[in-house]
Amino acid sequence: MRPRYLVMLLALSAIWGSSFMWIKIGVREIAPATLVFGRVGTGALALIPVVLLALGARGAFAELRRNWWPLFLVGALNAAVPFWLLSWSETRIDSGLAAIIQAAAPIFVALLALRFVPSERVTGWRLVGLLVGFAGVGLLVGVQKGGNVVAALAVVATALCYAGSILYAGRRLKGVQPMVIALGTLMSATLLMAPAGISQAPGSAPSAETILAVLVLGVVCSAIAYLLYFAIMAGAGASRAILVTYLVPAFAVFYGAVFLGEPVTASALIGLALILGGVALGTGAVSPVASRRARLRPPAPAPRRDLG
Amino acid sequence: MRGYVPLLLLLAAIWGSSYLFIKVAVRDVPPAAMVELRLLFAVPVLLVYLASQVGGRKALSELRRVGRVGLVLGLANAALPFTLIAWGEQHVDSGIAAIANATVPIFVVLLALHYRPDERVTRLQGAGIAMGLVGVAVLAGFNPTGGWWAVAGTLAVVLSSVSYAAANLYAGKRVGTLATGPVLAAASMLAALVLLAPFALLRRPTETPSWQAIASIAALGLIGTALAQIVFYRMLRLYGSARSSLVAYLLPVTALAYGAVLLDEPVTGATLGGLVLILAGVAIGSGRLRLAWPW
Numbered sequence: 001m002r003p004r005y006l007v008m009l010l011a012l013s014a015i016w017g018s019s020f021m022w023i024k025i026g027v028r029e030i031a032p033a034t035l036v037f038g039r040v041g042t043g044a045l046a047l048i049p050v051v052l053l054a055l056g057a058r059g060a061f062a063e064l065r066r067n068w069w070p071l072f073l074v075g076a077l078n079a080a081v082p083f084w085l086l087s088w089s090e091t092r093i094d095s096g097l098a099a100i101i102q103a104a105a106p107i108f109v110a111l112l113a114l115r116f117v118p119s120e121r122v123t124g125w126r127l128v129g130l131l132v133g134f135a136g137v138g139l140l141v142g143v144q145k146g147g148n149v150v151a152a153l154a155v156v157a158t159a160l161c162y163a164g165s166i167l168y169a170g171r172r173l174k175g176v177q178p179m180v181i182a183l184g185t186l187m188s189a190t191l192l193m194a195p196a197g198i199s200q201a202p203g204s205a206p207s208a209e210t211i212l213a214v215l216v217l218g219v220v221c222s223a224i225a226y227l228l229y230f231a232i233m234a235g236a237g238a239s240r241a242i243l244v245t246y247l248v249p250a251f252a253v254f255y256g257a258v259f260l261g262e263p264v265t266a267s268a269l270i271g272l273a274l275i276l277g278g279v280a281l282g283t284g285a286v287s288p289v290a291s292r293r294a295r296l297r298p299p300a301p302a303p304r305r306d307l308g
Numbered sequence: 309m310r311g312y313v314p315l316l317l318l319l320a321a322i323w324g325s326s327y328l329f330i331k332v333a334v335r336d337v338p339p340a341a342m343v344e345l346r347l348l349f350a351v352p353v354l355l356v357y358l359a360s361q362v363g364g365r366k367a368l369s370e371l372r373r374v375g376r377v378g379l380v381l382g383l384a385n386a387a388l389p390f391t392l393i394a395w396g397e398q399h400v401d402s403g404i405a406a407i408a409n410a411t412v413p414i415f416v417v418l419l420a421l422h423y424r425p426d427e428r429v430t431r432l433q434g435a436g437i438a439m440g441l442v443g444v445a446v447l448a449g450f451n452p453t454g455g456w457w458a459v460a461g462t463l464a465v466v467l468s469s470v471s472y473a474a475a476n477l478y479a480g481k482r483v484g485t486l487a488t489g490p491v492l493a494a495a496s497m498l499a500a501l502v503l504l505a506p507f508a509l510l511r512r513p514t515e516t517p518s519w520q521a522i523a524s525i526a527a528l529g530l531i532g533t534a535l536a537q538i539v540f541y542r543m544l545r546l547y548g549s550a551r552s553s554l555v556a557y558l559l560p561v562t563a564l565a566y567g568a569v570l571l572d573e574p575v576t577g578a579t580l581g582g583l584v585l586i587l588a589g590v591a592i593g594s595g596r597l598r599l600a601w602p603w
Contacts, residue, residue: 069314191535194527195325199332199570201520 017251037197042218075188133278326532349529382499440589
């Protein structure tokens, strides 16, 4: 990987990793639905000029219109619903923990592929990887006290949402410009979140810190992060871009500990190790017995766009 | 068929949300001013959409050609009903308002009976109309919260339905060859914007409205008014008016759901009874008469 892309990869991980912290800051004051509405709304507004410059008004509009229904579904499944679930769960559990559980998304991709992609087989070390990853998720959910189990399960549900939308988008939005997918997703998520987001909005303006959190989430963690991700995909390939999955939870735990004073527990570290090890093995990215066949096999579908 | 159901559900979801946005907005902004602001958001989008469909110059000439019809529709199909609904929602829940507003087809039949003597109504249709009116009574009369003001609020929304129905009949006679839906929508909303301006200025909000109210009005104008119209035309073009007008049955249901889930509005027996009676009345009562939306 050229140094340029390495830097971009680190920057992307740092950005996506920080989204968990900004969510935590935002939901202290405003309702999760309002936070998500502000986030996807500002993200869409920030992407509009970029897309217009890159593709021209006519081309972008035509592509949005042609694919409106899949884009709408992906907007629900890849942004509105998981963002809402994640933001709600962060009213109860630590941001670092949420990031660790969410890192299991590629495992769910492999699992769903098993069910919905007929040619997909998972055997040997990949199967071991899936089991190890699930053990990690199970551990983290299991150690939660009382009502926090539900919050941890909500994060598991976001990982499932991402996995489902990745497989769906891979099939129905193949060949659509990535930027158009990003914009269409954010626009339909804005539409979906408007009723809940506005009806639960506070009457008076929230504090500057909360507004900053929403703006950073929308402009940096959604719009700029998408652009970075697609640039890495195009320049260094999907198998490199996917490395971001491993780095995001590390950054998120770091931010949580340093800026929010969240404890770094032993169970969180063990869960993180299990999940990331499981992802590495389960997606076939790493194989202890490197057979020729395993080396020739392309890695499992890359979890695109699983941003916090 | 593919694409019809998704489009229908999407339209019901975005159109149904307008009652919620109105409810939130009128907490802070007086009705006429709220509608004026709503139109300020919606009209530019509708004008741009029209220009993108037919070209800028053609759009201008079409708008000019619509003339007086646009003005009448601006009053009967936008300014008056929008303000009545906004006033009504100061006193009743958003779900109730949506149900009361679903009576439009019933009044279309009633008005047609009076103004078009050649229209005949079967006994069954008559029963349907009666059923719908009983539904209105159930909805307004047994309204538990707010006493007489609530009854007045429901009746204001019913009056807005009468206004829509009158606009429907008026447009049905004159529009035929005159213009297409997007032209009429842009023209009438523009006319409403002008007509309402003095009333909006007369009763301005006393203090700066909250963020929430402003966001609500923006969403109402952009999503509930402009986008809903544009999606509806697309639907009319693709599936015809008979199948498109089915959205009218879904609208009160989605609006009721939004109100119950997001605003904690109670869903009472009277609400559900009124909903069922009105929708059944619409289905039976509209029978032979071909019902189209105003455009």
